[in-house]
Amino acid sequence: MYQTKIAGLGKYVPENVVTNDDLSKLMDTNDEWITERTGIKERRHIKKGDGNTTATMGVKAAKVAIERSGISKDDIDLIVFATLSPDYYFPGCGVQVQEMLEIDTCPALDVRNQCSGFIYAVSVADQFIKTGMYNNVLVIGSENHSGGLDFTDRGRSVSVIFGDGAGAAVLTRSDHNGQGILSTHLHSEGKHALELSLKGPSTNYWVTEIIADNPQGEDIPYYPYMNGQFVFKNAIQRFSEVINEGLKENGLEVSDIDMLIPHQANLRISQFVQQKFKLADDQVYNNIQKYGNTTAASIPIALTEAWEEGKIKEGDIVVLAAFGSGFTWGSAIIKW
Secondary structure, three states: OOOEEEEEEEEEOOOOEEEHHHHHOOOOOOHHHHHHHHOOOEEEOOOOOOOOOHHHHHHHHHHHHHHHHOOOHHHOOEEEEEOOOOOOOOOOHHHHHHHHOOOOOOOEEEEOOHHHHHHHHHHHHHHHHHOOOOOEEEEEEEEOOHHHOOOOHHHHHHHOOEOOEEEEEEEEEOOOOOOEEEEEEEEEOHHHHHHEEOOOOOOOOOHHHHHHHOOOOOOOOOOOEEOHHHHHHHHHHHHHHHHHHHHHHOOOOHHHOOEEEEOOOOHHHHHHHHHHHOOOHHHEOOOHHHHOEOHHHHHHHHHHHHHHOOOOOOOOEEEEEEEEOOOEEEEEEEEO
16 A cells, blocks of 8 residues: 655635625625624635636645646546536536646546535545555645625525635645555444435536525525534534544544644534534634635635644644535545
8 A cells, every 4th residue: 555645736726805894895794793703804816807716825825835746747547626616517627627737547536525625636646546556646625605605684694704815735645654544434424414415406406496485585596595503513513523533543642742733614604513522722623703704615725824824834734624515524634
């Protein structure tokens, strides 16, 4: 079995900053309400005409990750793209990245696991490398949430949470025994699928039917729905379980964690997990305050920033953990 290491990291966020005060001009909300419940102060949104899409943001993050990895784009053997907001219903963003990076007929696949998407994508890449099929895999998480949110009073409880952005990682075969991805752990519980969902447009909810059935715009299923309290309750339970699962698999204790990077869903969830594990502030990285929830992009953006700020060093035990729609959840244990 080969070992997989992260050789390069990159991120990209749109320049357009949207503050809580900006949102208060669009809907009945305010900075205090948003901050108290989510910890979010601002987020980035694509601005019309700025050239950003889910795929192009992914490419921008990928170019940084590839340059930092020290390999050529032509050395990429596989692209794995995680998103819930692709540019098109089909094809997926993976093939768009292959085209934009001008990589010759590289295989590409898309992962649709929402907030857990990046960890699922990393796990897929890890298996391909460990089995020897591929040497270098480009993993991207990217989201354009702002293009599909309801910025009226009806959608305020959800729309204030999400932001746009992309993060990327180059995973490669490791020459250092014991360093790299030690294990990944994936789970799902589909019976709660509709507690955090977007039903249409889809083959069950075509746009023409939605408009005909909802002439006044009530109960439009192509805006996200979230049962916030139920999601929060399940998130804190599953975060704890999957982190402990990863530690146990590798004979590690909570005290061995040098850096925990949780999916940036809600600062209150991250703080609850931090308190439960009795981790110090410098052992947990959060940036939801300035980016909001960027779903599949949140972990790679946070991981990139933590590394750029020198908060992750060689030999550190880094834990990635996520929970989200599906319900799906997962963790990755890494020795840097």
